[in-house]
Amino acid sequence: MMRHAVPRGLAIAGLMLLVGVAMADPAPAAETAWSRQTTPAPGAARVIGGYTEGCIAGAVALPLDGPGYTVLRPQRLRYFGHPSLIAVIRDLGARADAEGWGTLLVGDLSQPRGGPMSYGHASHEAGLDADIWLRLLPPGQRLSPAERRDPTPVSMVRAGATAADRDRWSPTHGALIRAAARDPRVARLFVNPAIKATLCDAFPPDRAGNARWLRKVRPWYGHDSHVHLRLHCPTDSPACVPQDPPPPGAGCEPAGFAWWYERIAARLAEQARQAVPAAAPVARPPQSVPPACAALVPAR
Numbered sequence: 001m002m003r004h005a006v007p008r009g010l011a012i013a014g015l016m017l018l019v020g021v022a023m024a025d026p027a028p029a030a031e032t033a034w035s036r037q038t039t040p041a042p043g044a045a046r047v048i049g050g051y052t053e054g055c056i057a058g059a060v061a062l063p064l065d066g067p068g069y070t071v072l073r074p075q076r077l078r079y080f081g082h083p084s085l086i087a088v089i090r091d092l093g094a095r096a097d098a099e100g101w102g103t104l105l106v107g108d109l110s111q112p113r114g115g116p117m118s119y120g121h122a123s124h125e126a127g128l129d130a131d132i133w134l135r136l137l138p139p140g141q142r143l144s145p146a147e148r149r150d151p152t153p154v155s156m157v158r159a160g161a162t163a164a165d166r167d168r169w170s171p172t173h174g175a176l177i178r179a180a181a182r183d184p185r186v187a188r189l190f191v192n193p194a195i196k197a198t199l200c201d202a203f204p205p206d207r208a209g210n211a212r213w214l215r216k217v218r219p220w221y222g223h224d225s226h227v228h229l230r231l232h233c234p235t236d237s238p239a240c241v242p243q244d245p246p247p248p249g250a251g252c253e254p255a256g257f258a259w260w261y262e263r264i265a266a267r268l269a270e271q272a273r274q275a276v277p278a279a280a281p282v283a284r285p286p287q288s289v290p291p292a293c294a295a296l297v298p299a300r
C-alpha cells in the first residue's frame with residue numbers, strides 16, 4: 001500500500017479528485033490558508049512533511065516558459081516547487097527540445113508555500129510533485145492565452161482499455177517517460193495502468209536496464225492524460241518525510257495489471273451506481289499539515 005494513499009473511506013472522493021485534475025477550473029471551492037498564499041515563504045529551500053501532508057519554505061517559481069516546456073493555467077499560482085523540482089522540469093524540457101519531442105505542457109506543481117489545495121490533488125503539498133501532460137505541442141507551436149488558461153487534456157487510454165490508445169500514443173511518449181524515470185532525482189512517476197502495460201511491452205524489463213526505471217513508473221487511477229512526477233526528499237530538508245521505495249522488480253507482471261483493471265472497473269461501476277457526474281468538482285476535505293508548517297502561513 002502506498003504511504004500517500006487516501007484513507008479507504010475517501011476512495012470515491014479521491015477518484016473524483018483525480019478526475020478533477022484534468023478539468024477546467026471548477027466553481028470556486030473553499031479556499032485554504034495555503035491556497036491564498038501568493039509568494040513563497042522566505043529563506044533557504046526546506047521541505048517540511050510529506051507529499052500529501054506538507055509544506056515548503058524557499059520555494060522557487062518555474063519560469064512560465066522555457067526551452068521545451070510551457071506552464072499551463074498560470075492563474076492558479078501552482079507553479080512553485082523545490083529548486084530540484086524546477087531543475088528537473090527545465091532539464092526535461094531541454095531534452096524534449098533537443099530531441100524534437102515537442103513542447104511539454106506542465107500542469108500543477110505546488111502552491112507558493114505548498115500545503116493543501118482547495119481542489120484538485122491529494123498530494124502536491126511539498127514542492128516535490130509535478131504533472132506533465134502527455135499531450136505534446138508540436139515543435140514551434142504555442143498555446144493561445146485563452147487555451148493556456150483553460151487547456152484541453154488528451155487522454156491516452158480509452159475507457160476499459162488495457163493498453164494506450166494507438167491513435168494517440170507514440171514512441172515519443174515512451175521516450176519521455178523513460179527519460180523522466182531515469183533521472184536519479186525522480187523517485188516515482190504515476191501513470192494509468194494501461195500506460196504502464198504499454199511501457200512494459202515497448203521496453204522489455206529483462207533487457208538493457210529497463211527494469212531499473214520501469215520500477216519507478218507506478219500504476220495509479222486516472223493519469224491517462226498526464227504523468228505525475230515525484231522527487232525524492234532533497235538532502236537540504238531533514239524534515240521531509242519520504243515514501244517507501246517501490247516494491248522490487250519492474251512491476252510488469254500480468255497479475256498486477258489484472259488487479260488494477262478489476263479495481264478500476266469496480267470504481268467505474270460504483271460511480272455509475274451513484275450517478276455521480278464524472279466531471280463534478282469535489283472540494284477536498286480539510287487536512288492536517290505538520291505543526292512546523294504553521295509558521296509559514298501568517299494568521300489572518
Ligand SMILES: [Zn+2]
Binds near residue numbers: 124129131227228229
Ligand atoms: Zn499530480
